[in-house]
Amino acid sequence: xxxxxxxxxxxxxxxxxxxxxxxxxxxxxxxxxxxxxxxxxxxxxxxxxxxxxxxxxxxxxxxxxxxxxxxxxxxxxxxxxxxxxxxxxxxxxxxxxxxxxxxxxxxxxxxxxxxxxxxxxxxxxxxxxxxxxxxxxxxxxxxxxxxxxxxxxxxxxxxxxxxxxxxxxxxxxxxxxxxxxxxxxxxxxxxxxxxxxxxxxxxxxx
Amino acid sequence: xxxxxxxxxxxxxxxxxxxxxxxxxxxxxxxxxxxxxxxxxxxxxxxxxxxxxxxxxxxxxxxxxxxxxxxxxxxxxxxxxxxxxxxxxxxxxxxxxxxxxxxxxxxxxxxxxxxxxxxxxxxxxxxxxxxxxxxxxxxxxxxxxxxxxxxxxxxxxxxxxxxxxxxxxxxxxxxxxxxxxxxxxxxxxxxxxxxxxxxxxxxxxx
DNA sequence: CGCTAACCTAGAACAAGTTTCAGGATTGAC
DNA sequence: GTCAATCCTGAAACTTGTTCTAGGTTAGCG
Numbered sequence: 106x107x108x109x110x111x112x113x114x115x116x117x118x119x120x121x122x123x124x125x126x127x128x129x130x131x132x133x134x135x136x137x138x139x140x141x142x143x144x145x146x147x148x149x150x151x152x153x154x155x156x157x158x159x160x161x162x163x164x165x166x167x168x169x170x171x172x173x174x175x176x177x178x179x180x181x182x183x184x185x186x187x188x189x190x191x192x193x194x195x196x197x198x199x200x201x202x203x204x205x206x207x208x209x210x211x212x213x214x215x216x217x218x219x220x221x222x223x224x225x226x227x228x229x230x231x232x233x234x235x236x237x238x239x240x241x242x243x244x245x246x247x248x249x250x251x252x253x254x255x256x257x258x259x260x261x262x263x264x265x266x267x268x269x270x271x272x273x274x275x276x277x278x279x280x281x282x283x284x285x286x287x288x289x290x291x292x293x294x295x296x297x298x299x300x301x302x303x304x305x306x307x308x309x310x311x
Numbered sequence: 312x313x314x315x316x317x318x319x320x321x322x323x324x325x326x327x328x329x330x331x332x333x334x335x336x337x338x339x340x341x342x343x344x345x346x347x348x349x350x351x352x353x354x355x356x357x358x359x360x361x362x363x364x365x366x367x368x369x370x371x372x373x374x375x376x377x378x379x380x381x382x383x384x385x386x387x388x389x390x391x392x393x394x395x396x397x398x399x400x401x402x403x404x405x406x407x408x409x410x411x412x413x414x415x416x417x418x419x420x421x422x423x424x425x426x427x428x429x430x431x432x433x434x435x436x437x438x439x440x441x442x443x444x445x446x447x448x449x450x451x452x453x454x455x456x457x458x459x460x461x462x463x464x465x466x467x468x469x470x471x472x473x474x475x476x477x478x479x480x481x482x483x484x485x486x487x488x489x490x491x492x493x494x495x496x497x498x499x500x501x502x503x504x505x506x507x508x509x510x511x512x513x514x515x516x517x
Numbered sequence: 518c519g520c521t522a523a524c525c526t527a528g529a530a531c532a533a534g535t536t537t538c539a540g541g542a543t544t545g546a547c
Numbered sequence: 548g549t550c551a552a553t554c555c556t557g558a559a560a561c562t563t564g565t566t567c568t569a570g571g572t573t574a575g576c577g
């Protein structure tokens with residue numbers, strides 16, 4: 106597992122020219138804009154293509170499916186969140202509290218744009234094997250964010266990594282129940298706090 | 312929340328005639344059969360309709376979308392699992408161990424039919440608000456199974472219910488990572504065991 | 518029995534994701 | 548500057564979930 110704090114997201118396939126990079130940005134921007142408006146269903150490939158001034162075929166050359174596109178959109182947004190967190194790290198006492206606070210911040214960001222959250226999270230959990238590399242990148246980014254929040258002094262133990270994985274599981278699934286209206290904001294908060302207890306349980310000093 | 316141990320799954324809308332009940336069964340059977348063969352994508356509405364000798368329109372009258380159909384299929388399968396578990400309850404010492412064992416049994420069942428698992432779990436997590444009641448039924452069934460495994464002497468505390476919710480989150484999300492090939496069987500096992508520790512942490516006697 | 522409402526069937530039609538193709542534009546190598 | 552390879556465009560076609568329509572069937576009821 107990579108542990109750099111600010112990894113370059115794309116594993117560097119053939120480098121893109123400037124115009125290509127610009128196209129890619131336009132597409133991601135259009136995707137996020139449509140998602141913000143109406144969630145997963147509102148991100149329609151034809152419309153993304155038109156909005157970003159790109160032919161449909163080209164859109165599919167850049168992102169081989171709607172799911173790929175939305176997962177890439179999520180990468181993008183996560184990256185931004187990661188940078189924000191670097192500027193204002195959580196200041197609570199105790200690793201568990203810091204992780205909980207970090208996730209709650211992310212959760213509040215999602216509450217501000219529930220439709221965008223819907224599109225990204227649905228894509229993430231619906232992704233099949235063909236999107237594994239991209240989903241994995243998102244997962245690594247999330248892991249990095251959580252580990253950062255823990256502020257470990259040394260490398261995480263396998264136990265701690267397990268705890269982090271479980272926290273990620275809970276995070277994703279709790280988001281889904283919230284997005285589909287089956288859990289309240291308060292309940293998500295409780296779930297996050299509950300699972301964060303695992304951090305103390307697995308603390309090697311405990 | 313309902314806590315009956317063997318609830319009638321359908322909240323009893325207008326009762327179905329015998330032929331209608333038979334149609335419903337045929338549909339669910341066809342759905343499971345196709346799912347077993349090729350997972351989510353292999354469950355095609357036209358084919359389900361043909362296989363179960365029902366017109367496409369009728370299929371949609373019984374299950375208003377593919378997601379509804381697959382979630383109902385999951386209800387069906389879970390119900391069977393619940394009955395099996397009643398016959399051979401887990402015998403481990405300690406609530407956490409029993410819950411872990413129960414989930415591992417379910418996991419092994421899924422390993423036997425990974426395609427079916429794929430179809431059901433993908434549907435479950437992709438479901439939007441329009442499927443909330445049905446998804447909730449599945450969720451309640453799962454909760455019941457876990458609480459049964461815990462073998463509590465008295466009613467669960469709110470804390471314990473939180474722990475159970477987190478376990479469910481982990482369960483679903485871990486399944487997804489396994490189904491999409493991003494986690495090994497061993498890793499899912501570890502995640503389940505890790506999250507089950509929360510049961511001990513939240514035990515009021517602890 | 519005969520009526521009526523609800524239900525079922527076959528099939529067309531529609532929507533959105535994905536694929537394909539012919540031709541024009543860009544780019545990198547020489 | 549020219550050429551070949553690659554990329555991009557516009558548009559049509561294909562796939563599968565979903566909706567709609569017109570007509571036949573069934574179930575309950577007087």
